Amino acid sequence: MILGHHYVLRRTLQAIGVMWAAFTATFVILYALPGDPVAIMLDARGDGAIANAAQVALLRGQYGFDKPILIQYSEQLMHALRGDFGQSIQTGQGVASTILGALPQTLALALLAWLLALAFGSTIALLGTYPAFSRWRDLVLALPSLCVSVPVFWLGLVLLQVFSFHWHLFPAMGNTGLVALILPALTLAIPVGAGYAQVLARSLDAELAQAYVQTAYSKGASDRRVQWRHVLRNALLPALTLAGMSVGYLLGGSVVTETVFSRVGVGRLIEMAVQTHDIPMVQGLVVLTTLVFVGANLAVDLLCVWLDPRARTVSRSLQERSA
């Protein structure tokens, strides 16, 4: 066993701590914000007519919002531990079932976007640093900065104008099938991929300047072998860490992408729940997104240790020392 149980256990405990902190912070923020979820629900349904204070008070009691705040917190935490996040105040539907219903849509979007981003990012980085392309280097390496700076929102609208409204190649909205997934995934993939390209290109440059590259060449290794076997493997580490962190960006980006492309998904749920201060829904979504984020970073950390022998020895010697 390369990685000790201690390491995994410690990281898992950390992850639980992060989730508890996120849950508690959300609770504090939601209760500190001006605007009461029950009143917001009543006003939204009134369509211009504002509910009076007596109506609000009556309904707050039915939702249990008149209990002392610490009681509310401990009740919600106990329920959350059992996986029960209650019902959305806005729709009356179960929080867990609503999220689980939307999750596959967002996962499909994020996964396709992530694959496209990896392909796009590594292609740009390799082209930019490949000796044969040195003439185009500056042009190719300017591309990522451009793509990173483009707002997702605007990019989505431009893709829609061109590929849906003008050329009728893709539907403008909806969750039906792979065809409807392509434009939103592309929208999300371009800035994420550009980020990978920047990091990978920089670390490829740095690795190419290392002494071991000269050693490899002097030992008679081919361009391709040096590039792929030696340099890329080392240059991948920072890009991999970034790929793990970009899970958060993909989730955040899905808020905008799902709105522009009118898709059902976790991003849309987040937007709606935050706008209406739908406390049970926000709590459920925060716990879910924290879980995804923490899980992805844990996976990347373990992968890095496995890829990089130095990290492996460090972690082993640390364990021996602690033992």
Added chain:
Amino acid sequence: MPAILWLAHAQAAAPTAGGTFLYVQSAFPPCLDVAQSARQQNATRQILDTLLDQDKRTGASIPWLATAWSYEDGGKRLVLTLRHGVTFSNGEPFNAAAVKANFDNLAALAKQGRAGQAGSYLSGYQGADVIAPDKVALRFDSPKAGFLQALSEKTLAPLAPATLAESPDKRCQGDLIATGPFVISQVVQNQRIVLKKRPDYAWPSPNAEHGGPAYLDTITFQTVAEEGVRVGMLTSGQANAVDDISVDDLSQLKSADAHILERNAGGIGLTLYPNLARPIVRDVAVRQALTLAINRQEIIHALYTPYERAATSVLSSGVPDYVDQGQALAYRPADAKAILDKAGWKPGPDGIRVKDGQRLQLNVIWSFAGLTPTLELIKEQLNQVGIALQLNQKTDAEIGGIVRAGNYDLRMSDLTRPDPDVLMTIFSTRFGPGLGAPLPTLDALLDQQSATVDPKARAALVAQIQQIIVSQGYAIPIKESSTLVATAKNVSGLWLSTPRWPVLYDTHLDAP
């Protein structure tokens, strides 16, 4: 070839039944049960019939599921005769017992605080008596004049007894069975509502243009939040109708041969309301100056579509008993200045007026993002007469709380309901926060008009109320609200009903 000509003519005359229709709207309804929520109910409205309807030209009450009505006991008892042969889409009969169950359910829902609008319609409801299977009497503790109009609101549309047995939350999610020409077949929260035609439908409103079942087989109401995407979907042929369009979209839509449908939304249009708990706006001179210093024509011309109209009363012109107050709402900046001078508000060093060391500066709150340019223009106009306006845009989540707490000078909003009773929702402290201070005279008049069943006497009271509200500056009306829907060129028979909602019962698609 006369035979072919005749065939072509016949096709043009008789609409082809069938087809699927995509209606793209800007938001998903927060709750699908109209009794619990008035917002974004384009879809649910298609499945609901009401006891009465409002004539689409005159606004007068006309029969629908109730074929006749009469007031008894000085207006405290309303006897309705029900149409025969009507069924709910689950097969349950529509009869007096079902109508009674519906009103009892609404009254109970209102008691729980879950049916604000229905609650205000049913205030004073004492119960219903089943006289015969086709006759039911509704009892109130005082006469209810506005109630006939309320019976044509989808808020009070009858639902099947099986639906009433469901929880309010279930109904919100779309478990709704009614008597209308369409039935709900699928609901995807925050995305779409799919309706299917009811093949045995045979009791349309007299407002309808045909009899029997609806033409369309399926209608999907799709939510697309982005305005540019909605318009692009219509012009690229992906949608049949889109709503919530603005002046910037008109040329693009027209160049794609789209039809633009307009309906002046009956009710109270875009209006500034003063918070009478605040000292500066409690001064009637300030409110009158605000009324006269706003150039409504300039606002319409600069920011709105040619379909829209400046306000000429607190009620919009489509509401029965509306009285033109255009003279009192004319742009008269010189008069505004004179009123302020007389009240002791003198121009200060920066042009903003001052009285007893206090600057004439007011904050205005609103939550609808589209209103920002309107308020910026109003700010500029008020500046000309020495009033400073501070713009404080709030989110939908914040605005209700701020109004209830009274932390504002002016607020801007609109409200749709085509009956003078709409005034009670805003000005009476019984149904909402009111204007922040009791207005006993106005409250008494509002109650009195609501209880006056004689149409002429009620009209006279409503005229007096409008005159008081405008002359006292209890409301500073800006423009009438209107609804714009764009339909693709192959769409016929889509019309907007009296308040503002689309009716798709007569809608059909022309053969390509």
